[in-house]
Amino acid sequence: MLLAIDIGNTNSVFGIHDSGKWLNYWRIQTDPLKTADEYEVIFRSLITSGEIYKSDIQKIVLCSVVPSLVDPFTEMLVNMIGKEPLIVGPDIYPKLPLKILNPYQIGADLVANAVAAYSKYGGITMVIDFGTALTFTTIGSDGEILGVAIAPGLKTAISSLAGNTAQLPFVHLSAPPSVLGKNTVHAIQSGVVLGYCGLVDSIINRTRDELKTTIMVVATGGLSSQIAPLSKNIDAIEKLLTLDGLKLISGLA
Numbered sequence: 001m002l003l004a005i006d007i008g009n010t011n012s013v014f015g016i017h018d019s020g021k022w023l024n025y026w027r028i029q030t031d032p033l034k035t036a037d038e039y040e041v042i043f044r045s046l047i048t049s050g051e052i053y054k055s056d057i058q059k060i061v062l063c064s065v066v067p068s069l070v071d072p073f074t075e076m077l078v079n080m081i082g083k084e085p086l087i088v089g090p091d092i093y094p095k096l097p098l099k100i101l102n103p104y105q106i107g108a109d110l111v112a113n114a115v116a117a118y119s120k121y122g123g124i125t126m127v128i129d130f131g132t133a134l135t136f137t138t139i140g141s142d143g144e145i146l147g148v149a150i151a152p153g154l155k156t157a158i159s160s161l162a163g164n165t166a167q168l169p170f171v172h173l174s175a176p177p178s179v180l181g182k183n184t185v186h187a188i189q190s191g192v193v194l195g196y197c198g199l200v201d202s203i204i205n206r207t208r209d210e211l212k213t214t215i216m217v218v219a220t221g222g223l224s225s226q227i228a229p230l231s232k233n234i235d236a237i238e239k240l241l242t243l244d245g246l247k248l249i250s251g252l253a
Helices: 036-049 067-081 090-095 108-121 154-163 184-211 224-230 241-252
Strands: 002-007 011-018 021-029 059-064 125-130 133-139 145-152 216-220
Touching: 002 067, 002 241, 011 241, 021 036, 036 067, 059 067, 059 108, 059 241, 090 241, 108 125, 108 133, 108 145, 108 216, 108 241, 125 184, 125 224, 125 241, 133 184, 145 154, 145 184, 154 184, 184 224, 216 224, 216 241
Parallel strands: 002 059, 125 216
Antiparallel strands: 002 011, 011 021, 125 133, 133 145
């Protein structure tokens, strides 16, 4: 049984994999100020409620874009399960079926996404991760990560808009009934949700034009199910792509 953990800037996702499938997975809020003991209380509660016995967990793999949380999570896992996690980072990249340029400048979550996408789809594939940052990772047919584009994520844009204006509120990120917003909420949804669809399609089309070929486009991340259906250029939604990549990495590193 495998425990895979993806620590993101806003949310952390962890799942239990066994017998070829994810038995359960959870999404919790990331808090850099929480201690190892506080995270252990959360993990124990969720794993117990999922009827998972910690003694059944044979392997742990972890990736993080919040460096300050790697040590607390490692301490928590050693205390709770008695095993240290395999931490995804530059030291293990040479063992992966990818060619990674600038290994110290690419997020471990993007590497996990790329491993999963390359394993599942092959060919030239773009992974769009709708997280705190909106990232576009393009993998060549030979496994080389050709490049990455990064923009502020949708929630980041909404937070910035609401936090830096006097009268604009936080709104739910869903498509408005019309691009012509008739009230403040619909106006923000039009500009951010529909506007970001234009951003997504533009990056996809520019990448296709530059590479002069077709691309398999896969969406993942917390907001993928809301935004991806609004684009005609996204071929698949894989909500657990990062965990799938971590599972594959655990068997290679």
